[in-house]
Each structure stands twice: as C-alpha cells, then as structure tokens.
Amino acid sequence: MSYDELSEVLASENGTRTITAFPDGSVDVYYSAYDVHGDPIEDRAGFAERLLEDPPAFPVTRESTEPGGQAVNTAIQADALGDSVTLFGHLDHPAFEGLGFETRSMGEPSRVAVYPFDEDVLFAERSPELAAWTLGDLRTAAADFEGALEADVVSCGNWVSVTGMTEVLRGLAVESIDGNAFLFDPGAISIRSEGAIHELFSALAGLESTYDVVLSVNGTELAAGAAALGFSGGRRERLSALRSETGISAAVLHAGSAAVAATPEGVVSVPTRPVEEPVRETGAGDRFDAGLAYALARDWDWDLALALGNACAAHYVATARTADRETLRARLRS
Structure with a gap:
C-alpha cells in the first residue's frame, strides 16, 4: 500500500533538494459571513440567497490575513517538507x-477575499504587475538566473493570471538551461478560450526539450483542457490523451477521490484518504503540488509521489495547516 510505504520512506529521508517557485503571490483575507439574525452562513447556497436579496446585505467578520498564491503555497509546503526553496513572487x-525561506519580490500581490463555506467562495483582484509579468522580470529578480532555473524542480503556475505566461514558457524552451523537472499548474483554465488553451499546450510541448514537464490539474481543469483538444472518455482516458498529445513527461490529476498520473509507461492511480470534517479547501491543490515536487526531485515511483501529494493536501484540508514530514507520518500512522 502506497501510504504504508510513504510513512517509512519519510522516516528515512534526510537529504535536501532545491525547489524554485514562481511567479504569483496574493494577500488572502478570510471572512465569516452572517445573516440578519447574526447566525453564521455556512454554505454557498445560503450565501447566494443573501446576494439575491434587494439590497444584498450581510455582516462579515475578518478572521485572518494570510500569504497566498499558487507559488507561495507550494513554496510554504516544500519548505515544511525540508527542501531548499527559492520563491520569486x-x-x-x-x-x-x-516566510522562512529565500524570497525575491517582483511587484505587488493580488488581493483575494475568501469565504470558507462548505465550498470556498473567492473574490480576487488581480495584481496589474502580475498580469504583465514576463521572463525579463524573473531575470532581473534572480541573482543567478540559470541556477534558479536549474533547480531540482522548477514549480510554475497561475497561467490564468499572467497574460504572457504562454510566451514565458516558449522563452524558457530556448534558454541555455540544463533543466530537470518542471512542474506546471495552470490554475482555472476553463475561464480562458480554447484557442489560448491550445497555445498553452503547444508551449508545454516545446518546453519538454529543456525539462521533464509535469502538468498538474484538478478535475475541472482536466475537463476544460480535454474539451479544448477534442478528447472524450473518462478521466484516465482524457489525462492519457492530453499527455500523449503534448508529449510531456507526465500529466497528473489531483481530485477528491484519487490522484492519477499518466506517463509514457501507463496510468497510475492512488486513492485519497477521506477528510470527515474539512476545514479549508483553498490552497490544498498547491500543497499537493509541493508533495509532488518533493517526490519528483528524488525520482520516486509514481504511486509514492501521488500518495505524498494526497497526504499533504488532505492534512491541509483537515486542519488549514501545512504539515512537515513528522506530522504527515503521525497522520498516516493514525
């Protein structure tokens, strides 16, 4: 069983690897909302009812302000697992x-208001500087540009928030880089056009000449990507078709029931462990990516890599906290 083996491997793992993450960052403000009687609104349906009222009115309380963003969350989890992290955000x-690791800022963060109902509701104000981000901004921020891009794993995400991200990927493909693994999580690609999604996948295909490219998506993102390329069938079939079409090293799905990896050697699936009382969903997928990055940096087998991603995400969903290796082992033993 992958989880039993994972606990043993985490106990024996001592070495560190290098992780570079970029380019986003957001200030996430968590709110609680209440009805006119002062009772907490606990689900999205109840919140939607308040929005339809004339005028819509509901008291809110600011609960916390936290660092967020795909690259930031991934870096936080990778650092907790013990790797050497550099975040360009x-x-x-x-x-x-x-943040307890090396950071280089490239501008103002986005602002996100989060309402953690039964399913989180997010209101995002995208940073203009993030939207206009280019590879030149990363070059300026990095003391050692090539060294940063030759980390054991380069983690990049939030394609939907960066207008020129596809061109960034094309630029990376022609850099003089001795690349290793490139983990790419595009975010909510369903909000972009099918033509833009085609261009993204074409850029990832080109990047495979420089890196071992691993695409990480959730179920909604997989559906949008498969639809743009005209693929049908179940999740495993669509994931395999997407990987085969692009020629990348792997396409990975992180979903509520299982994590699945499609590789040239076949499809690997590891079921998730259920969380009985979820606390927070926002940021869990980024913790999955960090667990996956940890495994990619060590060339683990895919079943073990998916198990670690699942374990990182599940702990965060259950506690709203980022787990280190010993915390994960305790959770796995229980």
Whole structure:
C-alpha cells in the first residue's frame, strides 16, 4: 500500500533538494459571513440567497490575513517538507515577511477575499504587475538566473493570471538551461478560450526539450483542457490523451477521490484518504503540488509521489495547516 510505504520512506529521508517557485503571490483575507439574525452562513447556497436579496446585505467578520498564491503555497509546503526553496513572487506586502525561506519580490500581490463555506467562495483582484509579468522580470529578480532555473524542480503556475505566461514558457524552451523537472499548474483554465488553451499546450510541448514537464490539474481543469483538444472518455482516458498529445513527461490529476498520473509507461492511480470534517479547501491543490515536487526531485515511483501529494493536501484540508514530514507520518500512522 502506497501510504504504508510513504510513512517509512519519510522516516528515512534526510537529504535536501532545491525547489524554485514562481511567479504569483496574493494577500488572502478570510471572512465569516452572517445573516440578519447574526447566525453564521455556512454554505454557498445560503450565501447566494443573501446576494439575491434587494439590497444584498450581510455582516462579515475578518478572521485572518494570510500569504497566498499558487507559488507561495507550494513554496510554504516544500519548505515544511525540508527542501531548499527559492520563491520569486509578487510579494510587496507585510503578509510575506514571515516566510522562512529565500524570497525575491517582483511587484505587488493580488488581493483575494475568501469565504470558507462548505465550498470556498473567492473574490480576487488581480495584481496589474502580475498580469504583465514576463521572463525579463524573473531575470532581473534572480541573482543567478540559470541556477534558479536549474533547480531540482522548477514549480510554475497561475497561467490564468499572467497574460504572457504562454510566451514565458516558449522563452524558457530556448534558454541555455540544463533543466530537470518542471512542474506546471495552470490554475482555472476553463475561464480562458480554447484557442489560448491550445497555445498553452503547444508551449508545454516545446518546453519538454529543456525539462521533464509535469502538468498538474484538478478535475475541472482536466475537463476544460480535454474539451479544448477534442478528447472524450473518462478521466484516465482524457489525462492519457492530453499527455500523449503534448508529449510531456507526465500529466497528473489531483481530485477528491484519487490522484492519477499518466506517463509514457501507463496510468497510475492512488486513492485519497477521506477528510470527515474539512476545514479549508483553498490552497490544498498547491500543497499537493509541493508533495509532488518533493517526490519528483528524488525520482520516486509514481504511486509514492501521488500518495505524498494526497497526504499533504488532505492534512491541509483537515486542519488549514501545512504539515512537515513528522506530522504527515503521525497522520498516516493514525
């Protein structure tokens, strides 16, 4: 069983690897909302009813302000697992001052209001500097540009928030880089056009000449990507078709029931462990990516890599906290 083996492997793992993450960053403000009687609104349906009222009115309470963003969350989890992390993000805000690893800011972060109902509701104000981000901004921020891009794993995401991200990927493909693994999580690609999705996958295919490219998506993102390429069938079939069409090293699905990896050698699936009382969903997929990055940096077998991603995500969903290796082992033993 993957989880039993994972606990043993985590106990014996001592070495560190290098992880570079970029380019986003957000200040996430968590709110609680209440009805006119002062009772908490606990589900999205109830919140939607309040929005339809004339006028829509509901008291809210600010619960916390936290650093967020795909790259930031991935870096936080990778650091907790014990790897050497460098984060290039949009971090010009005090919320990022307490991060315990190397950071280089490239501008103002986005702002996100999060309402954690039974399913989280997010209201995002995208940073103009993030939207306009280019490979030149990364080059300027990095003391050692090539070294940063030759980390054991380069983790990149939030394609939907960066207007020129596809061109960034094309630019990376022609850099003089001795690349290793490139983990790419595009975010909610369903909000972009099918033509833009085609261009993204074409750029990832080109990047495979420089890196071992691993695409990480959730179920909604897989559906949008498969539809854009005209693929049908079940999740395993669509994931395999997407990987085969692009020629990348692997396409990975992280979903509520299982994590699945499609590789040239076949399809591997590891079921998730259920979380009986979820606390927070926002950021869990990024923790999955960090677990996957940890495994990619060590050339683990895919079943073990998916198990670690699942374990990182599940702990965060259950506790809203980022787990280190010993915390994960305790959870796995229980």
